Amino acid sequence: MLGDQAYKIFFNTSGTTGSISKEAKAFPRYVGGIPSEDTFVKKLQDKVEDVRKNEDWRREYMTLLMRDQENREAGRKV
Numbered sequence: 001m002l003g004d005q006a007y008k009i010f011f012n013t014s015g016t017t018g019s020i021s022k023e024a025k026a027f028p029r030y031v032g033g034i035p036s037e038d039t040f041v042k043k044l045q046d047k048v049e050d051v052r053k054n055e056d057w058r059r060e061y062m063t064l065l066m067r068d069q070e071n072r073e074a075g076r077k078v
Contacts (some may be wrong), residue, residue: 013032
């Protein structure tokens with residue numbers, strides 16, 4: 001119990017036991033780098049590829065990353 005009133009599911013991407021559906025196994029395997037023919041995983045992979053190709057999102061992400069790094073460095077100096 002985490003005490004935050006939320007439901008959470010934890011997956012072990014390299015686990016080998018447990019009685020979960022084939023579909024539920026496909027996602028953590030995908031996260032762990034194992035390709036899948038599962039419909040959900042294929043849709044997810046398509047969206048990931050779209051995001052990777054989106055230059056505006058990439059630029060925004062890099063800008064935020066650089067800002068976060070600068071803020072961490074400034075915090076270390078205090």
